[in-house]
Amino acid sequence: MVVSDLSLFSAVASGLDASYAGLQQVEQAVATGKDVVEPSDNPAAFNEAELLNTSESAVANDAALATQVQDRLQAASGALQQAAQIMNGAISYATEGANGTLSQAQMADIAQAVQGQLSQLIAQANFSYAGQYLFGGDSVLTEPFSSAGAYQGTTSTNSVVFSNGLSLQVTFNGQAIFGDQTSGAIGALLSLISALQSGNQSAVASTLPALNAGLETIAQAQATLGEELSAASNQASNSNSVATLLQNDVAKLVGTNMATASEQMALDNAQLEALVGIASSLGRLPVINVLA
Amino acid sequence: MGAGLIGIGISGINAAEAEIATASSNIANDSNPNYSAESVALSTLVNGLDGAGAGVQVDAVQRSSVPFLSADINQATASQSYYASFTQALQVAQTYLEPSSGSDLSDLLQNLFNAFTNLSSSPQDPSLRNALLNAASSFASAAQQLSLNLGQTVNNVLSPLNDLVTQVNSTSAQIAALNSQIASLQASGSPAAALQDERDALENQLAALVGATADANGDVAVGGVPLVSGTQALKLIVAGSGTGVELEVSLPQGDIPIPSNELKGQIGGILAGAASVSQLRTTVDSWVVSVAQAINSQYAKGYGLDGSTGNTLFLIPGGSGPIELNPAANVNNVPAASSAAGLPGDGSNAAALAALAQLDGIDPSQPSQTASQAFSSIATDFGASIQNATQSQQEAQASLTSLTQLKQSVTGVSLNDQLANLVEYQNALEAAGRAVQVATDVVSFLLANL
Numbered sequence: 001m002v003v004s005d006l007s008l009f010s011a012v013a014s015g016l017d018a019s020y021a022g023l024q025q026v027e028q029a030v031a032t033g034k035d036v037v038e039p040s041d042n043p044a045a046f047n048e049a050e051l052l053n054t055s056e057s058a059v060a061n062d063a064a065l066a067t068q069v070q071d072r073l074q075a076a077s078g079a080l081q082q083a084a085q086i087m088n089g090a091i092s093y094a095t096e097g098a099n100g101t102l103s104q105a106q107m108a109d110i111a112q113a114v115q116g117q118l119s120q121l122i123a124q125a126n127f128s129y130a131g132q133y134l135f136g137g138d139s140v141l142t143e144p145f146s147s148a149g150a151y152q153g154t155t156s157t158n159s160v161v162f163s164n165g166l167s168l169q170v171t172f173n174g175q176a177i178f179g180d181q182t183s184g185a186i187g188a189l190l191s192l193i194s195a196l197q198s199g200n201q202s203a204v205a206s207t208l209p210a211l212n213a214g215l216e217t218i219a220q221a222q223a224t225l226g227e228e229l230s231a232a233s234n235q236a237s238n239s240n241s242v243a244t245l246l247q248n249d250v251a252k253l254v255g256t257n258m259a260t261a262s263e264q265m266a267l268d269n270a271q272l273e274a275l276v277g278i279a280s281s282l283g284r285l286p287v288i289n290v291l292a
Numbered sequence: 293m294g295a296g297l298i299g300i301g302i303s304g305i306n307a308a309e310a311e312i313a314t315a316s317s318n319i320a321n322d323s324n325p326n327y328s329a330e331s332v333a334l335s336t337l338v339n340g341l342d343g344a345g346a347g348v349q350v351d352a353v354q355r356s357s358v359p360f361l362s363a364d365i366n367q368a369t370a371s372q373s374y375y376a377s378f379t380q381a382l383q384v385a386q387t388y389l390e391p392s393s394g395s396d397l398s399d400l401l402q403n404l405f406n407a408f409t410n411l412s413s414s415p416q417d418p419s420l421r422n423a424l425l426n427a428a429s430s431f432a433s434a435a436q437q438l439s440l441n442l443g444q445t446v447n448n449v450l451s452p453l454n455d456l457v458t459q460v461n462s463t464s465a466q467i468a469a470l471n472s473q474i475a476s477l478q479a480s481g482s483p484a485a486a487l488q489d490e491r492d493a494l495e496n497q498l499a500a501l502v503g504a505t506a507d508a509n510g511d512v513a514v515g516g517v518p519l520v521s522g523t524q525a526l527k528l529i530v531a532g533s534g535t536g537v538e539l540e541v542s543l544p545q546g547d548i549p550i551p552s553n554e555l556k557g558q559i560g561g562i563l564a565g566a567a568s569v570s571q572l573r574t575t576v577d578s579w580v581v582s583v584a585q586a587i588n589s590q591y592a593k594g595y596g597l598d599g600s601t602g603n604t605l606f607l608i609p610g611g612s613g614p615i616e617l618n619p620a621a622n623v624n625n626v627p628a629a630s631s632a633a634g635l636p637g638d639g640s641n642a643a644a645l646a647a648l649a650q651l652d653g654i655d656p657s658q659p660s661q662t663a664s665q666a667f668s669s670i671a672t673d674f675g676a677s678i679q680n681a682t683q684s685q686q687e688a689q690a691s692l693t694s695l696t697q698l699k700q701s702v703t704g705v706s707l708n709d710q711l712a713n714l715v716e717y718q719n720a721l722e723a724a725g726r727a728v729q730v731a732t733d734v735v736s737f738l739l740a741n742l
Contacts, residue, residue, distance in 0.1 A: 046671070
């Protein structure tokens with residue numbers, strides 16, 4: 001059997017090519033931080049990473065949106081808190097007017113004060129956040145209540161549905177919370193104003209149940225909104241955590257293990273050096289060099 | 293007796309010269325991968341009168357060969373060349389399908405679904421409406437570009453085909469000419485080693501080009517259809533165009549098509565690669581159209597801020613793509629609401645559009661997968677086919693390397709051997725020359741003293 005020079009040197013050349021190719025691959029993985037860049041690098045890992053990336057995109061969006069919703073609901077909650085304080089004030093006035101110690105003039109003064117409270121309550125009901133009214137149902141660009149207390153919104157509400165299926169209400173039926181000219185908190189305040197203006201102590205007293213009911217309705221809306229707020233906060237927090245976990249999972253699937261890459265580079269370099277040494281030795285083989 | 297002595301010496305000189313020439317030729321061709329080492333076949337001359345040795349004669353210059361390996365080497369060459377071309381075509385397509393930096397169609401689709409979700413929270417917000425239209429535009433543009441790029445890749449992959457067929461025909465003609473020359477030399481008893489080496493190399497080229505096979509007589513065929521028959525080269529022609537292209541051999545009685553599954557080599561790889569990329573394009577376009585149709589269907593159910601309904605987000609020219617963003621889509625007619633009464637604050641149709649992200653079967657070819665999952669499957673399957681082809685290419689290359697080394701162990705040139713032989717042949721030449729000198733001296737002595 002002949003050991004031809006061609007096969008000797010071509011084997012070394014092939015080995016050198018393979019070593020360089022291996023080094024190039026490792027260097028690229030280290031430079032990009034990714035072992036799996038294209039589907040053909042590792043189809044199974046790529047597929048899983050793709051799906052995780054899609055989920056991460058949705059979850060990251062959820063996190064950002066949940067934070068925005070949280071801010072909106074926080075602002076709405078503030079408006080309801082103000083409304084509750086206003087109602088408490090109105091109840092105090094009603095109690096004072098119903099005790100039979102006030103003159104008609106004094107009751108008229110209180111009526112003016114309650115009129116001011118009604119305007120403040122309507123202002124809270126007409127609260128807007130980022131250019132949209134939150135208590136007008138779907139009618140987000142029109143003031144939900146007129147200055148007279150008439151409801152101008154809709155009874156329908158809007159909700160956001162996140163990628164994990166959580167639904168959070170982001171607009172509210174103001175009529176259900178605040179009432180209108182003939183019902184609820186607004187209706188009760190209008191009745192109180194009328195009773196105070198008439199100087200009728202028993203009429204003033206008869207508004208107390210409606211005022212308390214109006215306050216109760218606002219308090220219930222506050223509680224419900226508080227639950228929504230809590231859910232939005234949890235959604236934002238959880239979504240951020242999940243997004244981070246998903247990013248880590250993707251990195252594990254397609255990222256470069258630097259320790260392994262360093263080891264591989266060392267092996268490839270050692271192989272390269274050995275092959276260069278062999279190539280050098282091969283150059284000294286021909287008998288002619290010995291004979292010379 | 294003197295003349296016999298001189299003749300014997302001269303025969304030795306002639307034999308040594310032939311050996312030195314052969315060794316020199318071997319050394320000169322040391323780096324020639326198509327060269328088969330040669331050796332001189334000697335036989336003893338016998339004195340017919342008394343049977344004594346009468347010198348040496350050169351019977352032939354023999355070419356070392358391993359015919360049973362050549363076919364295997366050509367087959368490995370054909371496979372390696374096929375998978376190299378095939379893999380290259382698919383890898384180009386993959387860089388478009390899955391850009392190493394930037395977003396793929398699945399990412400852009402998810403961006404669009406995210407935009408629908410965001411719009412549902414504040415459907416009257418013009419900035420969110422703009423963001424949605426931008427996301428839709430990005431998706432449509434990327435889908436268009438991908439389709440164009442894949443189509444162009446098919447064209448680029450097929451572009452060298454005519455030149456390669458020309459090479460095949462040129463090589464076939466050369467083989468036919470060599471067959472004629474080899475036959476003539478062999479008929480006259482002359483060696484044809486160099487021509488046989490040349491023919492072997494050309495047959496290997498044809499194997500690399502089109503997966504052709506050859507027999508010991510130099511007849512070449514591909515897929516059972518002859519390309520070279522004796523001294524006649526038959527013409528390979530291209531029939532059809534695009535991915536419908538076929539190769540045929542032109543015969544006097546008509547053109548014979550070569551079955552596409554029989555085509556190997558670079559041409560086979562090109563045709564198979566083009567077909568695969570074309571299929572990928574069709575699959576991706578179909579996915580895009582399915583997604584666009586699903587979105588359009590829900591989109592049309594909603595109401596824009598301007599009260600319009602029945603609007604379309606994507607146009608699908610010809611029903612088969614590539615899609616375009618409807619130029620009539622604007623901030624005011626994006627249908628976030630499910631009813632006119634819900635305007636402007638109802639975002640339920642936007643929410644329904646966002647929910648399409650979780651819906652199985654948008655792509656009918658993947659009924660149990662969401663749109664993103666279906667796209668990932670398309671990319672993954674394509675990647676797996678590249679991985680398999682790369683593996684096959686590596687296996688073919690390893691096989692080719694082993695077979696080549698095996699052949700080289702028989703037909704290759706070792707400088708060490710040849711140089712050692714040269715020393716031996718040089719000594720033999722000098723010795724034969726000395727023998728002639730001695731014989732001449734004997735004759736001179738006899739002539740001087742008789």
